[in-house]
Amino acid sequence: MLHRFANPTRFLRLSAALLPWTAGLTLILLIAGLFLALFGSPADYQQGETVRIMYVHVPAAWMALFCYSCMAGASAVGLIWKHPLADMAAKATAPIGTCFTFLALVTGSLWGKPMWGAWWVWDARLTSVLILFFLYLGYMALHNAFDDPTRGARSAAILALVGFVNVPIIKFSVDWWNTLHQPSSVVKAGGPAIHPSMLTPLLLMGLAFTTYYLWVLLLRLRAEIVAGKVRAVRLRRAHG
Amino acid sequence: MDPITSFFHMGGYGAYVWPSFVITLVVLGALFANSLSFLRAGETALKELQDEDVATEDEASDEA
Amino acid sequence: MKRKHRRLTFVFLGFLLVATAAALVLTAFEDNIVFFHSPTDVVEKKLPPDRRMRIGGLVEEGSVEKNVGEARVTFRITDLANTVKVTYRGLLPDLFREGQGVVAEGRLRDGIFHADEVLAKHDENYMPPEVADALKKSGKWKHLEEALGDAGPLKGETRK
Numbered sequence: 001m002l003h004r005f006a007n008p009t010r011f012l013r014l015s016a017a018l019l020p021w022t023a024g025l026t027l028i029l030l031i032a033g034l035f036l037a038l039f040g041s042p043a044d045y046q047q048g049e050t051v052r053i054m055y056v057h058v059p060a061a062w063m064a065l066f067c068y069s070c071m072a073g074a075s076a077v078g079l080i081w082k083h084p085l086a087d088m089a090a091k092a093t094a095p096i097g098t099c100f101t102f103l104a105l106v107t108g109s110l111w112g113k114p115m116w117g118a119w120w121v122w123d124a125r126l127t128s129v130l131i132l133f134f135l136y137l138g139y140m141a142l143h144n145a146f147d148d149p150t151r152g153a154r155s156a157a158i159l160a161l162v163g164f165v166n167v168p169i170i171k172f173s174v175d176w177w178n179t180l181h182q183p184s185s186v187v188k189a190g191g192p193a194i195h196p197s198m199l200t201p202l203l204l205m206g207l208a209f210t211t212y213y214l215w216v217l218l219l220r221l222r223a224e225i226v227a228g229k230v231r232a233v234r235l236r237r238a239h240g
Numbered sequence: 241m242d243p244i245t246s247f248f249h250m251g252g253y254g255a256y257v258w259p260s261f262v263i264t265l266v267v268l269g270a271l272f273a274n275s276l277s278f279l280r281a282g283e284t285a286l287k288e289l290q291d292e293d294v295a296t297e298d299e300a301s302d303e304a
Numbered sequence: 305m306k307r308k309h310r311r312l313t314f315v316f317l318g319f320l321l322v323a324t325a326a327a328l329v330l331t332a333f334e335d336n337i338v339f340f341h342s343p344t345d346v347v348e349k350k351l352p353p354d355r356r357m358r359i360g361g362l363v364e365e366g367s368v369e370k371n372v373g374e375a376r377v378t379f380r381i382t383d384l385a386n387t388v389k390v391t392y393r394g395l396l397p398d399l400f401r402e403g404q405g406v407v408a409e410g411r412l413r414d415g416i417f418h419a420d421e422v423l424a425k426h427d428e429n430y431m432p433p434e435v436a437d438a439l440k441k442s443g444k445w446k447h448l449e450e451a452l453g454d455a456g457p458l459k460g461e462t463r464k
Contacts (some may be wrong), residue, residue, distance in 0.1 A: 037261075042433070043251060044431070044432070046401075046404070048252075049251040049252075050253045050256060050257060052250070052261075053260045056260055057260070076315055080312045081308060102267065103267055107260040110259055114253055116399070117395070117398075117422065118421075121423065161318070164319070165319075169330070176330075177338050178339055180340075193428050193429045194429075194430040197432060198432075212268060216275050220275045223275065223278040226282035226283055226286055229286055230285045230286050230289060233286070233290075
């Protein structure tokens with residue numbers, strides 16, 4: 001079953017059919033989410049208008065963790081079952097996760113300055129997310145550090161798996177230690193602590209970022225497959 | 241303040257709210273553009289290589 | 305098939321090892337990872353005076369006194385068990401309010417905490433002002449806080 005989808009040629013056909021759907025869905029969700037985030041939602045009783053930063057900050061932070069989990073999962077599959085497509089999926093996810101982590105850090109900083117009174121603090125949540133950012137950078141650097149792409153993929157996959165311990169640390173940092181960062185509002189016992197008028201744009205933006213990830217992942221996977229073919233043809237030529 | 245000015249003012253937090261949204265759209269847009277050009281570059285290179293293959297095969301058959 | 309199983313066990317055991325190591329390190333350095341101490345920590349742990357540290361808790365209701373001429377502000381940080389008096393000169397963040405979470409950084413001298421930086425701590429509740437007003441008016445505010453979170457911003461501070 002897995003092998004059917006792991007076949008690059010079949011994947012190229014499947015992804016060609018999926019691409020327009022992911023693109024359309026992303027644009028619709030993004031426009032709806034941005035409209036509600038900027039026009040169709042109220043200011044917060046404490047934070048005022050800065051609450052709108054949350055509509056990009058929180059989904060970006062979710063995606064930073066989600067992308068890393070996908071990358072680690074794909075790395076494990078690539079390492080254990082040697083699926084070439086799994087290795088490519090992990091490699092294609094890394095730059096997307098890096099961008100989301102960067103956005104979570106920058107927008108968080110833009111919220112922190114007026115609300116906390118500081119651009120940055122070294123509390124457990126912020127520090128562990130910064131480590132996540134460096135893990136992504138390290139993964140990409142390691143992938144490109146070897147002449148032999150399979151060796152690069154293997155070393156990077158091991159780094160991705162080792163770094164996965166950071167994911168639960170980020171998630172629970174606000175519960176395990178006292179931090180300046182507030183605890184989770186959406187995923188918590190007793191239901192979300194966010195008014196529905198604010199939860200809707202948040203979830204819409206979250207969905208938009210998820211379909212964006214799928215869209216760009218499909219594009220980058222296709223690009224990786226094509227690049228692999230180019231490499232194979234060149235190699236065949238070099239060796240006659 | 242008219243509604244448009246007050247919208248951009250964001251209750252005094254415009255300098256924080258707007259950069260957040262702008263940088264998000266810029267980064268996501270740039271990543272998409274980069275991914276697309278990565279794919280296009282690969283496709284062009286592959287096509288060139290295949291065209292060369294066809295050309296060399298033709299040459300080979302001419303010589304024979 | 306056998307090689308796959310060996311790789312699977314290897315990855316699984318390796319990850320378990322790394323996770324255990326991370327847990328041990330984090331437990332060992334717990335005191336350095338916490339961002340602030342509670343007023344109860346200050347009283348009970350007898351933290352050395354004159355050492356730079358952060359104290360966090362709620363700004364006690366009615367304790368904020370602003371000296372406009374000196375731009376100095378004094379308030380008390382409470383974790384509902386103990387309180388610490390804080391004096392601070394400088395700009396306060398926009399979220400600084402009585403009854404809201406706060407973290408002050410500075411030194412303890414003669415029982416008074418001299419802060420050189422004050423950060424506001426936000427809780428995890430988000431709602432429009434009208435909803436907050438309506439809840440306060442109908443007297444459901446306390447009830448809501450209990451329903452929404454384990455005492456909101458206090459959660460981190462009182463946890464031992």
